[in-house]
Amino acid sequence: MPATQLVALLLAFVLAAVAGGVLTAGLVIPAVAGANAAADSTVEVYDELPAELEPSPLSQQSRIYAADGKQLATFYAQNRIVVPLDKVSEPMQNAVIAIEDERFWEHGGIDMRGMSRALANNVAGHATQGASTLTQQYVKNMLIEQALQDDDPFGVIQAKEDSISRKLREAKMAIALEQKMGKEEILQGYLNVAQFGSKSIYGVETAARYYFGKHAADLSVVEAATIAGITKSPSRFDPTVNPQEAKVRRNLVLQNMWKLGHISTEERDEAQALTIKETLNVKPVEIGCHAADGAAFFCDYVIKDIVNNPAFGETRSDRQALLYRGGLEITTTLDPKKQKAAEQSVREAVPAEDSSGLEAAIASVEPGTGKIVAMAQNVPYTPPQGSDDKTTLLNYNADPTHGASKGFQVGSNFKPIVLAEWLREGHTLNETVSAAKVARWPQNFNTPCVGTLGAAEPWAPANSEGVAYSNLSALEATYRSVNTAYAAMGYQLNLCDMRDTAWKMGFRPTNSGVQKKTIYDPKKTDIDIQAPMIVGTQESTPLFMAAMYATLASGGTYCEPVAITKVTGPGGKDYELPGGNCDENALPENVANTVVSAMENVLKIGTASGHGLDGGRPAAGKTGTTQLSWHTWFTGFTKQLSTSVWVGDVEGNIPHMGITVNGQYHEPLYGSDVAAPAWNNYMNAASAGMPMESFGAPDPALVGAAPPPPPPPSTGGDDGGDDGDEGGGNEGGGNEGGGNEGGGNGGDKGKGNGRSDASAAWDAITSGDWGALGGSGDDR
Numbered sequence: 201m202p203a204t205q206l207v208a209l210l211l212a213f214v215l216a217a218v219a220g221g222v223l224t225a226g227l228v229i230p231a232v233a234g235a236n237a238a239a240d241s242t243v244e245v246y247d248e249l250p251a252e253l254e255p256s257p258l259s260q261q262s263r264i265y266a267a268d269g270k271q272l273a274t275f276y277a278q279n280r281i282v283v284p285l286d287k288v289s290e291p292m293q294n295a296v297i298a299i300e301d302e303r304f305w306e307h308g309g310i311d312m313r314g315m316s317r318a319l320a321n322n323v324a325g326h327a328t329q330g331a332s333t334l335t336q337q338y339v340k341n342m343l344i345e346q347a348l349q350d351d352d353p354f355g356v357i358q359a360k361e362d363s364i365s366r367k368l369r370e371a372k373m374a375i376a377l378e379q380k381m382g383k384e385e386i387l388q389g390y391l392n393v394a395q396f397g398s399k400s401i402y403g404v405e406t407a408a409r410y411y412f413g414k415h416a417a418d419l420s421v422v423e424a425a426t427i428a429g430i431t432k433s434p435s436r437f438d439p440t441v442n443p444q445e446a447k448v449r450r451n452l453v454l455q456n457m458w459k460l461g462h463i464s465t466e467e468r469d470e471a472q473a474l475t476i477k478e479t480l481n482v483k484p485v486e487i488g489c490h491a492a493d494g495a496a497f498f499c500d501y502v503i504k505d506i507v508n509n510p511a512f513g514e515t516r517s518d519r520q521a522l523l524y525r526g527g528l529e530i531t532t533t534l535d536p537k538k539q540k541a542a543e544q545s546v547r548e549a550v551p552a553e554d555s556s557g558l559e560a561a562i563a564s565v566e567p568g569t570g571k572i573v574a575m576a577q578n579v580p581y582t583p584p585q586g587s588d589d590k591t592t593l594l595n596y597n598a599d600p601t602h603g604a605s606k607g608f609q610v611g612s613n614f615k616p617i618v619l620a621e622w623l624r625e626g627h628t629l630n631e632t633v634s635a636a637k638v639a640r641w642p643q644n645f646n647t648p649c650v651g652t653l654g655a656a657e658p659w660a661p662a663n664s665e666g667v668a669y670s671n672l673s674a675l676e677a678t679y680r681s682v683n684t685a686y687a688a689m690g691y692q693l694n695l696c697d698m699r700d701t702a703w704k705m706g707f708r709p710t711n712s713g714v715q716k717k718t719i720y721d722p723k724k725t726d727i728d729i730q731a732p733m734i735v736g737t738q739e740s741t742p743l744f745m746a747a748m749y750a751t752l753a754s755g756g757t758y759c760e761p762v763a764i765t766k767v768t769g770p771g772g773k774d775y776e777l778p779g780g781n782c783d784e785n786a787l788p789e790n791v792a793n794t795v796v797s798a799m800e801n802v803l804k805i806g807t808a809s810g811h812g813l814d815g816g817r818p819a820a821g822k823t824g825t826t827q828l829s830w831h832t833w834f835t836g837f838t839k840q841l842s843t844s845v846w847v848g849d850v851e852g853n854i855p856h857m858g859i860t861v862n863g864q865y866h867e868p869l870y871g872s873d874v875a876a877p878a879w880n881n882y883m884n885a886a887s888a889g890m891p892m893e894s895f896g897a898p899d900p901a902l903v904g905a906a907p908p909p910p911p912p913p914s915t916g917g918d919d920g921g922d923d924g925d926e927g928g929g930n931e932g933g934g935n936e937g938g939g940n941e942g943g944g945n946g947g948d949k950g951k952g953n954g955r956s957d958a959s960a961a962w963d964a965i966t967s968g969d970w971g972a973l974g975g976s977g978d979d980r
Contacts, residue, residue, distance in 0.1 A: 253339055253342060253343070253373040253376070253377055255342050255389060256342075256345070256346055256349065257527075257770060258278075258280060258282055258345060258392055258393055258403075259276070259277055259278045259280060259345065259348070259349060259402075259524075259525035260276070260278075260280050260281060260282055260525065260526065260527030260770065261274050261275065261276035261278075261279055261280060261281060261406070261485075261527065262274070262275045262276065262522075262523050262524065262526060262527060262528035262529070262530065263275075263528070263529055263530065264492070264499055264502055264503075264530045264532060265529070265530065265531050265532060266495070266532060266534040266535070266536050266539075267531070267532060267533055267534055267535055267536075267573075267765070268535075268536055269531075270536055272491070272492040272495055272498075272499055272532070272534070273486075273488065273489050273491045273492045273496075273499045274485055274486065274487055274488075274491065275487060275488065275503075275523050275524050276400070276487060276524055276525075277348070277521075277524040277525050278345075278348075278400060278402045278525070279399075279400045279401055279402055279406050279410075279485055279487070280392065280402035280403040280405075280406050281403060281405040281406050281409070281527075282392045282403060282405070282527065282770065283392065283403075283404070283405040283415075283416055283417075284388060285384050285385075285387060285388040285391070287405070287415070287416060287417045288388075288391055288404055288405075288416045288417060288419075289416060289417055289418060289419040289420075289424060291419060291420060291421045291423075291424040291425075291457075291462070291463075292391075292404060292408075292416060292419045292423075292424035292427065292428070293387065293391075294424070294457055294460070294462040295421075295424040295425050295427070295428035295453050295457055295462075296334070296387075296390070296391065296424075296428040296431070297334065297387070298428070298453060298456035298457045298459075298460050298462065299428050299429060299432075299452065299453045299456055300334050300337065300428070300431070300432075301333045301334035301335075301337075302456065302460060303333075304333065304334050304335075304383065304387070305383060307333060307335075308375060308378050309333065309335045309336070309371070309374035309375040309376075309377060309378040310333055310335075310336065310371050310374055310375060311333050332370065333374060334386070334387070334390055335374040335377060335378060335386050335390075336370045336371060336374040337390060337394070337431075338374075338377075338386055338389050338390040338393065339370045339373045339374050339377060340359060340360075340370055341390070341393040341394055341395075342389070342393060343355070343358075343359035344356055344359045344360065345393060347359055349521075349525065391403065391404040391416075392404065392405075394431045395430075395431065395434045396427055396430045396431060396434065397410065397411075397430055397434055397438045397440070398434055398435040398438040398440075398441055399438070399440075399484075401434075404416045404427065406485070407427045407430070408423070408427065409483060409485070410482065410483060410484070410485060411423070411426065411427065411439065411440075411480055411481070411482060412479070412480065412481050413481040413482075413483040414481075421454070421457070421463055421467055421471055422450070422454070422471040422474055422479055423479060425450045425451075425453040425454045425457065425471065426439055426446065426450045426453075426476070426479060428453050429446065429449035429450045429452065429453045430446070430449075432449070437449045439476045439480060440480070440482060443475075443476040443477065444476075446476055447475070447476050450472075450476070451472045454468050454471050454472055455468065455472075488584065489503065489581065490581055490582075490583045490584060494539065494540070494543040494576060494580075495534060495536075495539050495575075495576075496580075496581030497575055497576070497577060497581060497595045497596075497597065497598075497603070498532070498534055498539070498572065498574075498575040498763065500581070500593075500595055500602075500603065501572075501575065501595060501597075501598050501602050501603065501763055502530065502532055502763050502764060503523065504598075504601065504602045504603070505602070505763055505764055505778045506519055506522075506523050506528075506530070506764075506767075507519045507520050507523065508601060508602075508778075509778045511775055511776035511777075511778065512767075512775060522769075526769055526770075527769060527770045528767055528768070528769055528775075529766075529767070529768045529769075530764060530766075530767050531764070531765050531766040531767075532763055532764055532765065533566075533571035533572050533573060533762060533763055533764070533765055534572070534573065534574070534575075534763075535573040535574060535886075537886070538564060538573045538574040538841075538882075538885075538886040539573075539574045539575070539576065541574070541881075541882050541885035541886045542562045542564060542574035542575070542576035542882050542886070543576040544881075544885075545562060545576075545878045545879075545881040545882035545885070546560050546561065546562045546576050546577060546578050546845070546878055546882075547576075547578050548862075548878075548881070549578070549845075549847070549862065549874050549875075549877065549878035549881075550578045550847060550861060550862060550874060550878075551578065551862060552578050552579045552580060552589065552590050553589065553590055554578075554861065554862055555860060556856075556859050556860060556861045556862075557849070558578075558847055558848065558849060558856070558859075558861060558874075559577065559578060559579055559596055559847075559848065559849065559850050560577060560578040560596075560845070560846065560847045560848075560874070560875075560878065561576070561577040561578070561596035561597045561742050561845070561846050562574065562575075562576050562577070562597070562742065562843065562844070562845045562846075562878065562879075562882060563575050563597040563741075563742040563743040563745075563746045563843070563844050564746060564841060564842065564843040564844075564882070564886065565743070565746045565747050565750050565759075565761055565841075565842050565843075566750070566840065566841065566842075567750035567751075567753040567754035567757070567759075567837065567839065567840065567841070567842050568750070568754040568757055568759065568782070569759055569762070569780075569782070570747060570750070570759030570760050570761050570762045570780060570782065571762055571765075572743065572761050572762065572763045573841070573886075574843075574882075574886070575595075575597050575598075575743065576597075577595070577596045577597065579591060579592045579596075580592075581593065592850075594850060596741075596742070596846065596850060597741055597742045597743045598741060598743055599708070599710050599719075599720075599722075599741050599743070599744065600710055600718050600719065600720050601720050601721070603741075605710070605741060605850070606710055606711045606718050606739060607709070607710030607711055607739035607740050607741045607744075608739055608740070608741070608826075608830075608831040608846055608848055609736060609737055609738065609739055609826045609830060609831050609853070610736040610738070610739070610740050610745060610824055610826075610831075610833060611735070611736045611824035611825050611826040611831065611832075611833060611871070612681045612683075612735065612736055612822060612823060612824040612825065612833075612871070613736055613745055613822055613823075613824035613833045613835050613844075614702075614707070614733070614734075614735065614736030614738075614824075615678065615681065615686055615734075615735070615736070615822060616678075616705075616749070616752060616795055616799060616822055617698065617701060617702045617705055617707060617748075618686055618689060618690055618693070618698065618734055619674065619678055619689075619795050619798060620701055620705065620787060620791055620792070620795050621693050621694075621697060621698040621701045622674060622689050622693065623791045623794055623795065623902045624697070624701060624788070624791055625692075625693055625694070625697070627674065627689075627692070628674070628901075628902055628903060628904025628905075629673065629674050629675040629678075629794065629797075629798055629898075629902065629903045629904060630673045630674070630675060630903060630904035630905055630906050631673065631674055631904055632671045632672065632673050633671065633672060633673075633674065633677065633685050633688040633689055633692075634670070634671055634684075634685075634688050635669030635670060635671060635672045635677065635682050635684045635685035635688065636668070636669070636670060636684060637660060637661075637662055637663075637668065637684050638660065638684070638687070638688070639658035639659070639660035640658055640659055640660070640687070640691055640731065641655060641658045641659075642654070642655040642658075642659055642730065642731040643655060644691075645690070645691060645695055645731050646693065646694045646695060646696075647694075647695045647696060647729050648694070648696055649696035649699070649729065650696070650729045653729070653730060653731065655731075659687070659731040659732060661683040661684060661687050661732070661735055662683065662684070663682055663683050663684055664825075664870075669682060669684060669685065672685045674689060674798075675798050675801070677689070678798045678799065678801070678802070678806075679798065679799075679801035679802045679804075679805060679806030679807065680806060680807065681802075681806070681807045681822070681823060683735050686734055686735060687731075687734060687735070689734075690731070690733075690734035695729050695730075695731075695733065695734075696729060698733070698734075699724065699727045699729055699733075700724065701787070702727055703724040703727060704758065704783065704786045704787060705748050705751045705752075705758060705786055705787055706744065706747045706748035706750070706751050706758040706760075706786070707727065707740060707744070707748050708722045708740060708741075708744040708747075708748075709722055709726050709727055709728070709738045709739060709740055710722070710739045710740055710741055710744075711738070711739040712726055712728055712738070713728060713737070713738070714728040714729075714730060715728070736824065736826070737826075741846075742835075742844040742845065742846045743761055743844070744761070745833070745835045745844040745846075746761075746835060746842045746843055746844040747759065747760070747761045747842070749821075749822075749835050749836070749837050749842045749844065750837060750842035751786050751787055751792065752787070752792050752795055752796050752799070752820070752837065753796070753820075753837040753838065753839055753840075753841075753842050753895075754792075754839075755789045755792050755793060755895075755896050756784070756785070756786055756787040756788060756789045756791070756792040757782055757783065757784045757786060758782065758783045758786035758787070759780065759781070759782040759783075760780060760781045760782070762777070762778070762780040764777055764778060765777070789896065790898075790899035790901075790902060791899075791902065792896075793895060793896035793897060793898050793899065794898040794899050794902040794903060796820045796895045796896070796898075797820075797895070797897075797898035797903070799820035799821060799822055799836075800818070800819070800820040800895070802820065802821055802822055802823065802836075803819055803820065803821060803836070807823045807870075807871070807872055808821060808822075808823050808834060808836075808871075808872050808876045811834075811872070811876045811877060811879070811880045812880075813838070813880065813883055813884055813887065814884045815892070816892075817838060817887060817892050818838060818839070818892065818893065818894045818895055819836055819837065819838050819883070820836060820837060820895065821834060821835055821836020821837065821876075821879070822834070822835055822836070823870065823871035823872050823875070823876060824871045824875075825868075825869070825870050825871045826853075827853075828853075828855035828856070828857060828868070829855060829856040829857060829859075829868040829869040829870070830848060830849070830852075830853040830854060830855065830856070831846065831847075831848035831849075831853075832846070832847045832848060832856075832869055832870060832871040832873070832874065832875050833845065833846050833847075833871050833875055834871050834872070834875035834876040834878075834879045835879075836879055836883070838883070838887060838890075838893065839893035839894075839895060840887070840890055840893065841883065841886060841887060841890075843879055843882060843883055843886075844879075845875040845876075845878045845879045845882075846875065847861075847869075847874045847875045847878075856868060856869040857869075861873070861874055862874075
C-alpha cells in the first residue's frame with residue numbers, strides 16, 4: 201500500500217475512533233480508503249481481526265521455602281513476580297509513562313497526535329518513529345505471553361511481526377481494552393508483563409529485585425528511570441550488558457520526567473550525573489534446585505512431589521507448566537538447622553572425593569507427622585554448567601519416583617520388623633531360641649499367601665566372622681544382631697503376617713529380586729516373601745527406613761514421609777497436599793514400646809555401643825551390614841526425631857571387606873564404623889535444645905521371664921585374643937575388649953560396663969552377624 205494511503209487509512213481510523221465511537225471505527229474506514237485493491241485487502245484484514253483482548257494470568261516464578269520461611273529455590277519460564285500498582289513507587293509509574301506514552305492519561309487507547317506525527321515523519325523519510333501507546337504495548341506483550349503459554353511459536357512470530365495487520369490488531373484491541381479496563385489497571389498490567397532485561401527479567405518487581413536488590417515500591421527516581429528505559433529494547437538497554445547505552449537511555453527518561461514536571465531540575469541533574477555502575481546492586485536469581493545448595497536434593501524431592509501429583513494438574517506437562525508459570529508459593533518441612541547438621545555430618549563421615557569411592561546419605565523425619573526435616577548426601581548436586589568434581593543428580597535418600605535411586609539392601613535394619621511380628625504372634629523378648637547355624641529348606645517356612653517356596657538348596661545364614669552361639673534370648677539376639685538366632689525366630693513365624701507387619705510399619709521396597717522389577721509405586725505385595733527376607737535382603741531407601749523407624753518412636757503411628765506443608769497460587773488459591781497420611785494403629789503400642797526397649801540396648805551394650813547420645817538422651821536404633829559389606833546402615837531415633845544413615849556404593853552390591861574410609865581402615869566395613877558415628881553426630885546437633893523424652897514402658901507380658909545366665913566363656917570374647925591388643929588382659933583394655941574387667945576400658949568393638957565377673961564381661965561384648973545368601977551381616 202502506498203504510504204499516503206496508509207496515512208489516510210490510519211488517520212481515518214484515529215478520527216473515527218475519537219469522533220465516531222471507538223468500537224465502530226472500523227466501519228468508516230472503507231469509505232476513506234477508497235477503491236484501491238491494497239486498501240480493500242487491508243480493510244478486510246482489519247474486519248477479520250478480533251476486537252477484544254482477554255488478558256490471561258501472567259506467567260510467574262514459583263518459589264520454594266523452608267519451614268522457617270527461608271527461600272530455597274526459584275522456578276520460572278519467565279522470571280516474573282506480579283504485584284499490584286500500589287506496590288510500585290510513584291517515580292517508577294511516572295518514568296514509564298514519561299518515556300513510553302506521555303499522553304497515557306488522556307487518550308482512549310491510541311494516540312492521534314503521536315500517530316500522525318510518526319506517520320508524517322516516516323513518510324518524509326526521516327528516522328523511523330513508533331506511535332504505539334502504552335495500552336497498545338500492553339496488548340502486544342499479552343499476545344506474546346498468551347502464545348508462549350499456549351506453546352504457539354507462530355503466535356509469537358505473529359505478535360512481533362512488523363506488519364500492517366499487526367498494527368491494526370493492536371490498535372483495535374487497545375481501543376476495546378480501554379472500554380473494559382481503567383487506566384490504573386492497564387498501567388499495572390503493562391508494568392507486570394513487560395520485559396526489563398536480556399536475562400529473562402519480566403515485570404517491574406523482578407527488575408527491581410534483580411538490578412537493585414529492592415522491591416518495586418522502593419525504587420528511587422534514578423532507579424526507576426534506568427528500568428523504564430530498558431523496555432524499548434531489553435537486550436540493547438540492559439544496564440548489565442550495555443551500561444553506556446543504558447545510561448543514554450536513562451538520561452532521556454529523566455529528561456522527559458523533568459519536562460512533564462515529575463522531577464526538579466536539581467533531581468534531574470544529580471541523577472544524570474551518576475554512572476550506571478554507581479546505582480546497580482545486582483542480585484541474580486538462579487533457577488532450579490542447585491540454588492538451594494546443600495538442600496538441593498530435598499528441593500528436587502519437592503519438585504517431583506509436585507510434578508507427580510494429579511492435584512497439581514491432569515498431566516505431567518500441565519504440572520510442570522504450573523510449577524514454572526503458575527506463581528506457586530511452596531512451603532516445605534525442611535528445618536534449616538537440622539539440614540545444616542545433616543550436611544556436615546554426612547560429608548565429614550565420607551567426603552565426596554574420598555579415596556574409598558563410597559557414597560553416603562542421611563534422612564531425618566519427625567515421628568507422628570512424617571515431616572522430612574533433613575535430607576543430605578555426601579556427593580553434591582550437579583550444577584547446570586557441570587563440574588570437574590564428583591557430583592550427581594541421583595538422590596540416594598529417595599525412591600525411584602522421587603530420585604531415580606533403586607534403593608539398597610537394608611540388612612539388619614529389617615530385624616525390628618521381625619521382632620515386632622515375633623511379639624505379635626505371642627512370643628517374648630526373653631524367650632530363648634537356638635542360635636546355632638542351621639540349614640533350612642525355604643519350602644518349610646510358613647508362607648500361606650504365596651504357597652510353598654521353591655529352592656534348589658537350603659538357606660543357612662551365618663554370623664559375622666563365623667561367630668557361633670548356642671541358645672540366645674530374642675532380646676540378646678537383637679542387640680547382638682545375631683543372624684542365626686533371627687533365622688530360628690523367623691522359622692517359627694508366618695512370613696505373610698510378617699509382610700503385613702512390615703507394610704503397616706512403613707517398610708517400602710524399591711526393588712524386587714523375586715519379581716525382577718524396580719518398584720515405582722510400592723504396594724504390600726511388592727514385599728518379597730522368601731526366607732532371607734528375615735535378615736533384610738530387599739532394597740529400600742534411607743527416607744523410607746527413617747519413616748518406618750519413626751513408627752516405633754511414636755508408639756505405633758506410621759506416617760508417610762511428607763515434604764510440603766502448604767502450596768498457594770496467585771489470589772491465595774490453596775492446593776491439595778501430597779503425602780502426610782498417618783495410621784495411628786500401624787503397630788500396637790505395647791508391641792512398639794517393647795521393640796524399642798530391646799533396641800535401646802543396641803546403643804548401650806550392643807552392636808552400636810559407644811554411640812549413645814549426649815547427656816544420656818533416650819535413644820534406640822539398629823545397625824545394618826549386608827553380605828560382604830555391600831551396604832552399611834544405622835537407623836535410630838528419639839521420641840522427636842527418626843534418622844537413617846546409609847553408607848555404600850550406588851553402583852550396586854560391591855564388597856567392602858577391607859577399605860579405608862576418611863583415613864580409617866576397616867576390615868570389614870560395619871554399620872557401626874561410619875554410619876553409626878555419622879548418625880550420632882547429626883542427632884546430637886539436631887536434638888540440642890529439645891527436651892529429653894523417655895519412650896513408653898515395655899509390656900511386661902511381652903518381655904517375659906528372664907532366662908538363666910549363660911556359663912562364662914573361657915576367653916576374652918568373640919573377638920578376644922591372647923594379649924592386651926586383642927582383649928583378655930587384666931583390664932580388658934585391648935582394641936577388641938573383653939578380659940577380667942569386662943572391657944571397661946576397651947576399644948571400638950567391645951566396651952563393657954566394668955563389672956568384675958567374666959560372665960558380665962561376656963554379656964557386655966558386642967558381637968555380630970552375617971547373612972549367607974544375600975543376607976545382612978550386622979556386627980558392629
